[in-house]
Amino acid sequence: MASSSVSATQSVGSSEATTLKRRSNDVGWEYGILVDGKKLDEVKCLLCGKVLSGGVHRIKEHIAHIQGNRIDGAIWKERSNKVKGYICRCAYEAAIPFHAFEKDSFKMMLEATAQFGPGVESPSRYEMSETFLKKEVDKVKESLKIHEEEWKQNGCSIMTDAWTDRKRRSVMNLCVNSTLGIVFLTSKECSLDSHTSEYIYEFVEYGIEQVGVENVVQVVTDNASNNMGASKLLKEKRPTIFWTSCATHTINLMLQSIGNIPRYKKVLDQAKALTIFIYAHHKTLAMMRTFTNKRDIVRPGVTRFAFSFLTLQSLAEKKIELRAMFSSNEWEACKFSKIAKGKVAHTTVTSLGFWQGVTACLKVFAPLVRVLRLVDCDSKPSMGFVYGELMRAKEEIKHALSDVPRNYKSIIDIIEEKMKDRLDSPLHLMILSEELSKYKKKEGMFGRSIAIKACEVNDDNFNLANWWSNFGTSALLLRRIAMKILSLTSSSSGCERNWSTFEEIHTKKRNRLESNRLNNLVFVQFNATLMNKSKQDKNIEKLVGSDASLVQDWIVENLENDDTEPGLDCNNNAMEVDEALQPRRSARLGDLDEDNFESEGESEEEINEVEFEDDGLHVIEQYGQYEEIGNDPIQS
Structure with a gap:
């Protein structure tokens, strides 16, 4: 009889304890209970027994010895450090670069996980490489529609380059440049194909059709002989599209x-x-x-x-x-x-x-x-x-x-x-019709004080194409041509910088990536970086x-340092076609044997690696203003 009484008492106590805690995952309920199931605002501290009004929010402030509404105490700090510990462990074990955790996408992932609460499941390898990768590609394409509108309005440039990956597979890529930046369009594995002029032309033609023939003003590549051969083929079919040499490579x-x-x-x-x-x-x-x-x-x-x-x-x-x-x-x-x-x-x-x-x-x-x-x-467009x-x-x-x-x-x-x-092409010289005289004489809108003042400072923030859009109404034909030309790049180096994204993705541990999956990963990463570029430091x-x-x-x-031009040997003699057209990385960034x-x-x-100390980023443009170097400064 006594044992049944004790059992009943324990049952009642257990039931009461359950009813005195709200059905919530809030950490505050680990340190407090309700005084009365009917008074949801009064909470009793399990550590000191004090009864407080204000619900679980007040009990957390009480535990952390905080007055007011700012919760930044012991509980928050303890749980926050626990989460940070797991994040750091993941970074250490997977060798993830620390700067990856500064991206907005990582912060959004943390917030979404926190809002979901306990029990969230991570995606499987298949979901990451297939299901969600395809969804992200579609999402990035949707975000790039603003670039497509810019291509239609002010034109764009097609850029292409070739690269050899860690498995000695040759990859060619296509990028599109406009005033909004560079967009990675696609890549193509071409290990079994010779990089002939016809082959490059066909690949560029595909890119032109994808972007829209009416939107493409020029194609920009380095000065390799096969690229120059492709330019002749393009000129025969599409005489309105220019093929220009990379200014970075030429300089x-x-x-x-x-x-x-x-x-x-x-x-x-x-x-x-x-x-x-x-x-x-x-x-x-x-x-x-x-x-x-x-x-x-x-x-x-x-x-x-x-x-x-x-x-x-x-x-x-x-x-x-x-x-x-x-x-x-x-x-x-x-x-x-x-x-x-x-x-x-x-x-x-x-x-x-x-x-x-x-x-x-x-x-x-x-x-x-x-x-x-x-x-x-x-x-800034430099054409x-x-x-x-x-x-x-x-x-x-x-x-x-x-x-x-x-x-x-x-x-x-x-x-x-x-x-x-x-x-020295027509795009570079920009020789135009008689409307040019109106511009030179500052007639109409060109002569207004607001137009003159708007172009006084020619820095990275000055958009010359927008200036012509606003003040070129006195010469409509000249305005249209100027807006297109002044929106163009003169270099394909942005396309070559795309290979760093390939190298980050195609590491020694991931060199089994299929070309299609590699293309999708680069498409997402490169273009996502483009969308976040406006937030980066422009003073670098x-x-x-x-x-x-x-x-x-x-x-x-x-x-050994090979500084010869592509298509020429060390004596500037023409190389054999098969030799000159071997799969290559960019001519701009020649590789060195280690x-x-x-x-x-x-x-x-023996010193195998050198860690360079920070020496600032300023590059001086003028030298020796107070030093006389004479008529023959250096004797040969």
Whole structure:
């Protein structure tokens, strides 16, 4: 009888405890119960027994010792850290880059998971690779409709390039450029096919049909001979569509050729030998970083010559620190100061002629590098500026060389030779009808003060096509043509940057991806990045890059550097078709062989990787304003 009474009492207590807690997953109910099932506002604290009014929200504030409505106490912090711990563990185990967790899509995923509550299930591998990938492709296509409207209004450019993946499969891609940015259209595996002119033409023709013939103004590619052959085929079928050479590639060829002139090549070789010596040994590298306050003299660039320019600039900026290093007691005590290469490095740094040569090189290269910055970024269409900027660069180079013809003639000849039939097309020159005189004389809307004031500042935020849309009503034909031309890019480098997305997705662990799935993944990732681009920092220097492969020949000795044009051998002779048309990566980012380098007398401390310290992003455009370099600045 007694046992049944106890059992009944326990049953009643259990039932009462159940009724005194709300049916909620809120964490607050772990620390409080209702005083009365009929008074839902009064809650009793299980830790101290105090009765509070305000429901579960008040009990959480009471536990965390918070007054008011801000819940930021012990419970919240404990549970938040638990979630962060799981996120970090996932990142560590799966080797996910930390910056991936800064994306808005990750924050949205966290919010959706929290709103769902306990029991949420993650998608299966099949769902991620098929079901939801296809849904995301459709969603991205829907978000790109605003780009399609821009293509119809102001026209667009088709860009194509080729790449070889980790399984030695050749992949070609198609991108579309407009004032809104670059859109990845599609890719195609072509491992079994030769990259002939006909093959490239057919692929480009497919892209033109997808975008709409009436919307395409030009096709932009590098200067490879098979691309130039495809341009002739396109001109026969579609004479209204231009095929233009990549301005970034062409300007890089100019800079490389100028850099091969003996008087400039001597300085580049000296600078390269200096950086190779410093980076070859841990002791010299650590000594250099000590004197430069942990700043590097080698700075990666987006192209091979951009890197050379940035490194020369870096050397010039650290001239005082480097001279102090090679004159210090630490250098005298260093064993590498006694070897032949150490003595050569010391002679180079303490030589007045070397630093005058660096200044002269920078003054000659800087005008073209400024144009390279203009054409190698996606923030602003450059077609309307590139020709005029090159003419300006030529005059600046002449002035830098004291306006003496024998000093600048070889340089100007190189620029004009590379420009011919590449950067002097009607699109670049923009020679138009008699309506142009109205614009030159500032008649009608062109002469109004608001129109003149609107174009006073020509920076990255100034949209010249919009200016013509607003103030070109006095010359409607000229306005229509100007809006299309001034919305065009002059470079295909944005298409080549697409390969970094391929490389991120097609890693060694994921090299079994089918080409169709790889295409869908790149389509989603590349175009999703485009949609978020407006939120990114626009002040990032365009020439500074992160591809360390381009710096290897400045820190590792005896690396071969192939700077010949596609379709030509080292003697500028035509290559065999099969040889010239091999599957390739972009001509803009030539690959380097990773030869092993053993530092002299320090094999046990061989440097395999170099972590570059931050050296800022500012690129100076004018050099040696207070230094006279004379009529013949560098003796060859």
